[in-house]
Amino acid sequence: MSSLTPSAPPVRFLNYQFRCIGCAHATESAGQDFRCADCGDLLEITYPHWKDAKLDGAQVKFIWQDRKISSNPVDLSGVWRFRDVLPVIDKEEQTVTLREGNTPVYELPHCARITGVPRLFAKHQGMNPTGSFKDTGMTVAATFARMSGFRWVACASTGNTSASMAAYAARGGMRSLVLVPEGKISWSKLSQALDYGAVTCQLRTDFDGCLKLLQQLVKQAPVYQLNSINPFRLEGQKTLAIELMEQFEWRPPDHIIVPGGNLGNSSAIGKALLEMKELGLIPRLPKLSVIQAEGANALVRTLRENGGKQLISVAAETRATAIRIGNPASWKKAARVLEATGGACEQVSEVEIAQAKAEIGAEGIGCEPASAVTLAGLKKLVAQEFVKPDETVVLVLTGNLLKDPDYTIEFHRGDLFGDERDGELKSLRRPPIALEASLDAVMRTLEEAERF
Ligand code: F0G
Numbered sequence: 001m002s003s004l005t006p007s008a009p010p011v012r013f014l015n016y017q018f019r020c021i022g023c024a025h026a027t028e029s030a031g032q033d034f035r036c037a038d039c040g041d042l043l044e045i046t047y048p049h050w051k052d053a054k055l056d057g058a059q060v061k062f063i064w065q066d067r068k069i070s071s072n073p074v075d076l077s078g079v080w081r082f083r084d085v086l087p088v089i090d091k092e093e094q095t096v097t098l099r100e101g102n103t104p105v106y107e108l109p110h111c112a113r114i115t116g117v118p119r120l121f122a123k124h125q126g127m128n129p130t131g132s133f134k135d136t137g138m139t140v141a142a143t144f145a146r147m148s149g150f151r152w153v154a155c156a157s158t159g160n161t162s163a164s165m166a167a168y169a170a171r172g173g174m175r176s177l178v179l180v181p182e183g184k185i186s187w188s189k190l191s192q193a194l195d196y197g198a199v200t201c202q203l204r205t206d207f208d209g210c211l212k213l214l215q216q217l218v219k220q221a222p223v224y225q226l227n228s229i230n231p232f233r234l235e236g237q238k239t240l241a242i243e244l245m246e247q248f249e250w251r252p253p254d255h256i257i258v259p260g261g262n263l264g265n266s267s268a269i270g271k272a273l274l275e276m277k278e279l280g281l282i283p284r285l286p287k288l289s290v291i292q293a294e295g296a297n298a299l300v301r302t303l304r305e306n307g308g309k310q311l312i313s314v315a316a317e318t319r320a321t322a323i324r325i326g327n328p329a330s331w332k333k334a335a336r337v338l339e340a341t342g343g344a345c346e347q348v349s350e351v352e353i354a355q356a357k358a359e360i361g362a363e364g365i366g367c368e369p370a371s372a373v374t375l376a377g378l379k380k381l382v383a384q385e386f387v388k389p390d391e392t393v394v395l396v397l398t399g400n401l402l403k404d405p406d407y408t409i410e411f412h413r414g415d416l417f418g419d420e421r422d423g424e425l426k427s428l429r430r431p432p433i434a435l436e437a438s439l440d441a442v443m444r445t446l447e448e449a450e451r452f
Contacts, residue, residue: 015088018043018231021333032218034229042333044271045087045231050279057280060084064246078102079136079239085275086235089143096142096172100135101239103127105247105394110363111375115382119392121253122360123244126367126400130192133240133265133398134164140236141226142168150224151175154217156210157227158261158322159189160399165226166196177223179203179210184321186368186404206316208327211262228264229329237268238275244394245282252286254391257374257381259398260290260299260345261323263334269396270337286394288343289386290334291377293318293370297347298328299335308335319407319416320353322370322399344386348376351421354411358428361408366401 018030022041026048034043064082067075074080074092078101089095105123112120125133142165145153154177155165162178162185169176178193182202193200203210211227218225228234245252256273258266269288276282292300296316302308316326328334338345348356356379357372374395381387401408410416412431414423435441 016045019046082239098129121394122397124397130164130167131400132160134160137233137236138164138168141232144232145224146172152223153226154223155226156214159185163189163192166193166198170196181206234268238272241269241272253394255393256286257289258396259373260292261325263328263330266290267330267333285341288341290345291373294347300347320369346377352376367397368399368403371397
């Protein structure tokens with residue numbers, strides 16, 4: 001670390017500006033904390049030239065489609081394929097990509113019956129290279145880190161960001177530093193960061209404590225932060241929504257439902273929807289709704305208890321460890337896009353999450369617990385008649401089933417919570433069956449299973 005000095009290369013840009021979400025002050029460069037030097041609020045990326053440039057919607061849609069059959073690595077990326085609405089990179093060969101994006105949209109017939117919403121779909125971001133939606137943002141932010149000449153990148157994480165960052169850093173020839181809460185992230189995610197070569201610190205604090213420490217670190221060392229406070233991350237994550245609209249042939253669904261943790265992803269999806277509407281790529285806005293775990297419900301409380309004026313932080317606790325966050329950094333950005341699209345914000349219990357996860361699993365798709373809040377939340381939004389049975393709904397599944405196998409196994413064995421709540425979920429459980437290695441025993445098991 002002796003080569004680390006505080007004289008980090010400044011973050012430069014070409015076709016975009018940084019704008020403060022608080023005072024709207026626009027700048028051409030950003031400090032390492034990605035906050036406004038005047039008022040301290042978060043920065044976002046804007047594209048001032050869009051006002052004058054007349055984007056030919058039909059043409060750009062054709063170009064995006066056409067790039068799918070190119071053999072150029074940036075065209076094969078489901079993120080950089082949409083580079084016309086992303087920050088420009090001056091040297092394409094510098095792009096750090098693992099062919100992220102290009103994720104499937106699945107019909108969910110089983111969950112459609114359960115919820116009474118026949119047109120129900122999942123956009124599965126768990127099908128990204130490292131198994132979560134983080135890769136779409138990481139390709140952009142890691143590319144800018146590399147182009148700016150950083151040797152070190154760093155993040156605080158509940159697991160997925162660190163897995164993704166470690167992979168992209170390795171691909172881009174950079175070193176990575178991970179700060180995770182000790183004992184509170186899944187082994188799968190931790191193992192990814194280790195395998196991709198990150199320096200991994202398990203800190204005796206929660207995610208919020210890790211993020212706070214990172215903010216201090218980036219001011220003292222030339223370490224580029226890759227949390228979603230970094231607005232380049234959100235630009236990449238926008239492409240989830242763009243790709244989704246393309247998959248729906250530019251006829252927007254009525255609702256998009258997304259889990260909320262640090263609230264970067266909802267902010268990015270909302271930004272993309274608003275930009276697509278502004279550019280004339282979609283005729284109307286879907287409603288974007290955010291679902292949180294009851295034990296990590298900072299945004300729910302902030303919107304309900306003070307109309308979104310000031311963040312109400314919570315001491316977060318949930319088995320959906322990816323969203324175990326009590327002080328979400330991007331709460332203001334998320335609150336704005338919810339308001340702009342007319343979306344809702346709901347919370348769901350641990351039992352509701354576990355049940356929804358099993359129901360998505362039974363579709364042959366699966367997801368990690370944090371992603372399942374979307375289905376659990378949809379059930380509530382249908383009960384409140386916010387979502388109508390004849391509307392089209394897309395759930396954003398943010399992480400792969402294999403991200404948290406302990407949760408799944410404990411669920412099926414019936415010891416997820418270790419209390420009476422496990423009993424409530426009995427009908428959905430499929431525990432492994434230990435048997436003598438005899439044909440007879442297997443035949444009897446098959447016959448018994450047939451009866452259910
Ligand atoms: N779903 C999964 C699987 C996640 O990993 C996260 C966040 C979220 C949802 C929430 O997204 O923070 O943009 O609102 N994971 C982060 C991490 C915090 O460190 O991996 P968000």
